[in-house]
Amino acid sequence: MANLITNTALSYYEKAVLERTRKLGDRVYGVLKLSEEVRMKLYEEIVEKLSKYSEYGVKIKITGSRIEFQFQEEVPKFYRVGLYMSEGTKIKNSNTLIFSTSIPETLYCILRAFKTSSIYFEYYFKSFKTGKISPIFNITVKDYEILEYINNVHLLINELNRVLLFKAQFLAGTIDGDGAIDNDSVRISTHPGDKLFEVIRNIIPEEYLRYYSSKYMVRISTVYLRKLELLRLLLHYVLTFKKRKRLEELLRRM
CATH class of the missing domain: 3.10.28 (Endonuclease I-creI)
Known part of the structure; x- marks a missing residue:
């Protein structure tokens, strides 16, 4: 699932426009952005390709500017706490948790860990040194069960x-x-x-x-x-x- 999402996002890279450059340490990256129209077409293609997962009880739909995922089951709460502490952050003055990743394996773990999550995507990072292109996925979740341990x-x-x-x-x-x-x-x-x-x-x-x-x-x-x-x-x-x-x-x- 995560590989399919990542590969579909990469197939839209040529439609992205360089918005700015960003320096991380001694490395310089280009930040490229998809227009809203192209992004929605990408979302539609991802949802269509993932429709086969509905037979496994996974519900996927476009909600506003995001793709929403619903699983029938979630993993144990202390796994979710550990994953959050390793990869996530809490939006200020909110109970919403947010994760950001370009790694398919990590994306899969985040989506699978929570019963309901939403992906927002519009940016790519491109390394000027290696030419590697990475789609940046932002995943938001609300999980009141683990908040007491996070806080x-x-x-x-x-x-x-x-x-x-x-x-x-x-x-x-x-x-x-x-x-x-x-x-x-x-x-x-x-x-x-x-x-x-x-x-x-x-x-x-x-x-x-x-x-x-x-x-x-x-x-x-x-x-x-x-x-x-x-x-x-x-x-x-x-x-x-x-x-x-x-x-x-x-x-x-x-």
Whole structure:
């Protein structure tokens, strides 16, 4: 589904117009924009191509300036909290959560995680150095069930330390967001001052946790994850195919 959305968006790239340039570090990108008319044609094509998913209980429709997705089921709430803390932000003075990504695997996880979500798309980033083109998808959701944990980190920490299954679900969400699985550790992008960093620091024993300030990243030792059977539990909740395969490889070595 996410690959189909991304590839369809890429097929409209030639119709976009350069609006401005943007510098990120030492890299310069062109920001290209679709007109409203072209964007609506893109939406219609995406909805038509995705119509086959209706037989699996997925409802997809255009609502105003967005494409709305409705799934019959959502993933566990602590997975959604972890995914939000890794990839999302809350719109100021609002209960709306927003995610922004150009990665198909991450897009899939966001859409699949929530019962109802909406995609807004009109911009592409183009790297002047490599020529790579990336469609930027903004996904908004309202999820009142997880707001109390987003707004109260101490409550979240207590719940994750109280039930091992909740901890596994939360870590699965952070891994699917901006995490990676190595032979000796799980890497998660975060930094001091970030709520995610505070949570991880309080649910993982210090001796199994390392922070790399130069990379804004924490490593959680797989020794700890094996010890508590968290590796096996993660396999039930991680959605990204490649990351699930890495977990399976690690488990086979146990």
